[in-house]
Amino acid sequence: xxxxxxxxxxxxxxxxxxxxxxxxxxxxxxxxxxxxxxxxxxxxxxxxxxxxxxxxxxxxxxxxxxxxxxxxxxxxxxxxxxxxxxxxxxxxxxxxxxxxxxxxxxxxxxxxxxxxxxxxxxxxxxxxxxxxxxxxxxxxxxxxxxxxxxxxxxxxxxxxxxxxxxxxxxxxxxxxxxxxxxxxxxxxxxxxxxxxxxxxxxxxxxxxxxxxxxxxxxxxxxxxxxxxxxxxxxxxxxxxxxxxxxxxxxxxxxxxxxxxxxxxxxxxxxxxxxxxxxxxxxxxxxxxxxxxxxxxxxxxxxxxxxxxxxxxxxxxxxxxxxxxxxxxxxxxxxxxxxxxxxxxxxxxxxxxxxxxxxxxxxxxxxxxxxxxxxxxxxxxxxxxxxxxxxxxxxxxxxxxx
Amino acid sequence: xxxxxxxxxxxxxxxxxxxxxxxxxxxxxxxxxxxxxxxxxxxxxxxxxxxxxxxxxxxxxxxxxxxxxxxxxxxxxxxxxxxxxxxxxxxxxxxxxxxxxxxxxxxxxxxxxxxxxxxxxxxxxxxxxxxxxxxxxxxxxxxxxxxxxxxxxxxxxxxx
Numbered sequence: 001x002x003x004x005x006x007x008x009x010x011x012x013x014x015x016x017x018x019x020x021x022x023x024x025x026x027x028x029x030x031x032x033x034x035x036x037x038x039x040x041x042x043x044x045x046x047x048x049x050x051x052x053x054x055x056x057x058x059x060x061x062x063x064x065x066x067x068x069x070x071x072x073x074x075x076x077x078x079x080x081x082x083x084x085x086x087x088x089x090x091x092x093x094x095x096x097x098x099x100x101x102x103x104x105x106x107x108x109x110x111x112x113x114x115x116x117x118x119x120x121x122x123x124x125x126x127x128x129x130x131x132x133x134x135x136x137x138x139x140x141x142x143x144x145x146x147x148x149x150x151x152x153x154x155x156x157x158x159x160x161x162x163x164x165x166x167x168x169x170x171x172x173x174x175x176x177x178x179x180x181x182x183x184x185x186x187x188x189x190x191x192x193x194x195x196x197x198x199x200x201x202x203x204x205x206x207x208x209x210x211x212x213x214x215x216x217x218x219x220x221x222x223x224x225x226x227x228x229x230x231x232x233x234x235x236x237x238x239x240x241x242x243x244x245x246x247x248x249x250x251x252x253x254x255x256x257x258x259x260x261x262x263x264x265x266x267x268x269x270x271x272x273x274x275x276x277x278x279x280x281x282x283x284x285x286x287x288x289x290x291x292x293x294x295x296x297x298x299x300x301x302x303x304x305x306x307x308x309x310x311x312x313x314x315x316x317x318x319x320x321x322x323x324x325x326x327x328x329x330x331x332x333x334x335x336x337x338x339x340x341x342x343x344x345x346x347x348x349x350x351x352x353x354x355x356x357x358x359x360x361x362x363x364x365x366x367x368x369x370x371x372x373x374x375x376x377x378x379x380x381x382x383x384x385x386x387x388x389x390x391x392x393x394x395x396x397x398x399x400x401x
Numbered sequence: 402x403x404x405x406x407x408x409x410x411x412x413x414x415x416x417x418x419x420x421x422x423x424x425x426x427x428x429x430x431x432x433x434x435x436x437x438x439x440x441x442x443x444x445x446x447x448x449x450x451x452x453x454x455x456x457x458x459x460x461x462x463x464x465x466x467x468x469x470x471x472x473x474x475x476x477x478x479x480x481x482x483x484x485x486x487x488x489x490x491x492x493x494x495x496x497x498x499x500x501x502x503x504x505x506x507x508x509x510x511x512x513x514x515x516x517x518x519x520x521x522x523x524x525x526x527x528x529x530x531x532x533x534x535x536x537x538x539x540x541x542x543x544x545x546x547x548x549x550x551x552x553x554x555x556x557x558x559x560x561x
Binding site: 026028031032035036041043045046047048050134135184185302306307309310313314356358362363379383 | 419422557558559560561
């Protein structure tokens with residue numbers, strides 16, 4: 001019987017699970033609130049494309065609604081889409097997945113990552129991740145009952161995780177290495193040499209690799225290395241990809257996981273109980289994206305590249321040294337010369353010049369001394385933002401002298 | 402090199418410095434390419450797209466289908482030239498199909514366009530017939546849209 005009078009929530013303090021309680025709060029909550037209360041800011045703090053989904057893809061989504069495709073699809077996703085995905089991966093990276101058994105369509109890449117971790121982790125299993133890294137990595141590992149093991153990365157190695165550093169942290173509990181290149185927040189891409197070395201470790205210690213390749217299509221003057229395409233790695237890699245960044249489809253929530261069938265079976269089990277199927281409209285749109293989206297992707301990449309060169313050059317000019325980020329749409333300049341820490345820099349830049357950047361520490365302790373600047377915004381905004389940052393730095397340098 | 406022109410086509414005010422950074426080429430080289438292009442007619446002119454309706458000074462436009470008799474040796478070119486030299490003609494194309502020339506004509510009012518058609522265009526020797534369509538609304542021109550609401554930022558100010 002419901003008793004509406006009593007208020008048990010006051011009495012118990014364990015209503016929220018320990019696991020959730022133990023999760024660190026978002027590093028930018030305070031910052032976000034501050035930001036939301038301000039006007040006329042230029043934000044370089046956004047993590048999504050400024051392009052709207054190409055019209056032909058939106059049109060396909062709209063058409064699917066008009067035609068009444070409003071029901072569930074098969075748990076694993078429309079078989080037409082899985083076939084397109086299989087041939088896309090085969091054609092582009094030479095890695096072949098069986099469309100029926102080795103591909104699972106997910107509600108965005110985020111679901112894929114969560115599924116992969118939950119499917120493989122036993123309580124106490126360790127998963128190795130780079131620091132800094134995308135905010136969901138450590139959180140999802142903890143939620144899955146695992147232990148995130150952070151491997152520091154730094155400017156010297158262009159923020160790419162090194163196999164030797166990984167090896168030093170491998171224990172009996174190590175289950176997997178979770179990497180995401182091109183990387184958010186640093187824009188780093190992985191070289192063939194490093195990828196081979198990590199693949200070697202995975203084989204040597206019998207580890208899995210979860211490879212988050214959401215930004216794979218956004219590379220500039222570098223070749224993307226699709227991890228499962230490395231010799232012997234298809235069997236031990238869970239590949240996570242999506243359409244959000246490549247096709248400017250963040251709000252559609254559509255992604256996919258490809259892996260050996262024993263993994264896909266496990267992931268699909270969780271997926272069928274928690275998500276059922278990815279949004280149908282988004283799946284139809286994704287088919288269109290794969291069939292006819294290539295030229296639009298290339299156009300966006302070209303445009304990002306122009307902005308990238310512009311931003312990196314200007315950052316270096318104004319005294320915020322920045323290594324060349326060859327992927328994603330982020331630059332990760334060092335702000336150490338200003339004498340401020342990342343949070344202070346970001347907060348004061350916002351208050352004094354109305355430019356938003358994300359403190360590197362939001363992505364891990366090794367992000368200290370850096371900020372993430374996104375160049376997925378109009379060139380004129382980037383120009384203005386950098387003018388303001390230049391002024392901010394000069395002003396503060398004068399003060400300190 | 403093509404990329405330089407693509408950038409300029411989108412933004413005629415892009416400076417050689419900006420372009421040089423975007424395409425990763427020395428400023429001098431970019432300047433040289435632009436100069437050369439201005440000289441040889443690859444770059445014809447720098448113009449601005451004005452949304453005249455904002456100033457309530459919109460012109461009247463008409464799309465006119467023109468059927469003509471081609472001429473020995475010069476085909477359609479001679480008559481096309483006679484037509485497009487009129488300052489009222491904004492664009493002129495030779496097209497396939499049931500008529501020959503498609504021209505876009507601009508005037509201050511309907512009267513001006515009709516007198517252009519009846520007094521200048523139709524009486525031309527070799528013009529067989531004309532069909533005039535007045536434009537009611539302009540949605541998109543030169544790749545730019547006119548009637549969409551101003552793009553508002555739909556993204557959250559910060560996302561990780």
